[in-house]
Amino acid sequence: MTTSDEDLAEAAANGDGVAFASLLERHYDRLFAFCFRLTGARAEAEDLCQDICAALPAKLGSYQKRAKVTTWLYRVAVNAAHDRRRKRSTYRKATEGWGDWETQRTAANRDTNEQIDWLTAAMNQLSEDLRDTLALVLDDMTHAQTADILGVSEGTISWRISEAKKALRAIKQKEDVA
Secondary structure, eight states, rough: OOOOOOHHHHHHHHHOOOHHHHHHHHHHHHHHHHHHHHHHSSSHHHHHHHHHHHHHHHHGOOOOOOSSSHHHHHHHHHHHHHHHHHHHHHHHHHHHTTHHHHHHHHHHHHHHHHHHHHHHHHHSSOHHHHHHHHHHHHTOOOOHHHHHHHHOHHEEEEEHHHHHHHHHHHHHHHHHHH
């Protein structure tokens, strides 16, 4: 005499591992096929089916024999599939725009690096006095600190910065024309 699904479910809910294994053996192939139809992909169906089987011992406690075990099992599978879809949707929403942000960040870094490379090359075309002055000021030194380091007046530093800006502008215009 074969034990009914309902009796196996009740025994499994009470901790009977053999009953649980028998119940899974009877219904696993059908459950997997249903999960495949729900997801449309073998790997997704395998993951969903595995999640259901892992949660099934705890869920069997809520089985009340109002429906056949197969009907109840289908309901569990549908709920699990809905939960996975909701999680995936939430994840997608949370990560939406990340690619755009990363692309913009990379482009901004590239632009910044290109500007730094241009400035470095352009500064090499300046006289030593202008280049040294500009390097110190670009390194967040005040005009007073730069003047102390170079042993000149603050007025000289201001004049050198002005001359360096003019020279850099001229270099840029010359490059833009070419």
